[in-house]
Structure formats: structure tokens, C-alpha cells
Amino acid sequence: MKAVVSKVICVALIGLIVCLTAISNAQPQSDGTVELNEIASTFAMELIKQGDVIADGKGAWTEHRLSAGQENAFIRVYGFA
Numbered sequence: 001m002k003a004v005v006s007k008v009i010c011v012a013l014i015g016l017i018v019c020l021t022a023i024s025n026a027q028p029q030s031d032g033t034v035e036l037n038e039i040a041s042t043f044a045m046e047l048i049k050q051g052d053v054i055a056d057g058k059g060a061w062t063e064h065r066l067s068a069g070q071e072n073a074f075i076r077v078y079g080f081a
Contacts, residue, residue, distance in 0.1 A: 047053065
């Protein structure tokens with residue numbers, strides 16, 4: 001029985017070490033920059049210049065949000081992809 005417990009503890013410790021190593025290797029970008037798609041950015045700026053935008057208040061999108069049941073039905077029919 002002690003051998004089984006020792007093996008379980010050993011496996012748990014190895015798993016913990018692997019997780020901690022993975023977390024320590026995940027570092028945010030130090031320069032804080034964001035890379036944009038230049039073509040999409042130019043297109044968006046043109047739409048804004050033409051006035052082809054919809055200005056809405058904070059949280060206005062919630063009026064059109066589907067309920068959880070509607071979202072689940074959609075996923076059942078079409079899947080996640």
C-alpha cells in the first residue's frame with residue numbers, strides 16, 4: 001500500500017513541476033506592442049472617414065444578444081466550427 005501511495009505522490013509532484021515550468025515559461029510581450037493587419041486597418045479608417053459607422057452606447061450590443069438556450073440550439077444545429 002505504501003508503494004502505491006509513493007508512486008501517486010511521485011506522479012503528482014512530477015505533474016506539479018511540469019505545470020510550474022510551463023507557467024514560468026509563459027511570459028507576456030515585454031514591449032507591449034500589437035501587430036495590426038495593415039490592409040484591414042486602412043479599410044477601417046476609410047469606413048470611418050466615409051461615416052460608415054454605427055455609434056452606440058456602452059452595452060448596446062446586449063439588446064441583440066441571444067439567450068443561452070438560443071445559443072445552445074444554434075450550436076446543436078451548426079456545431080462550434
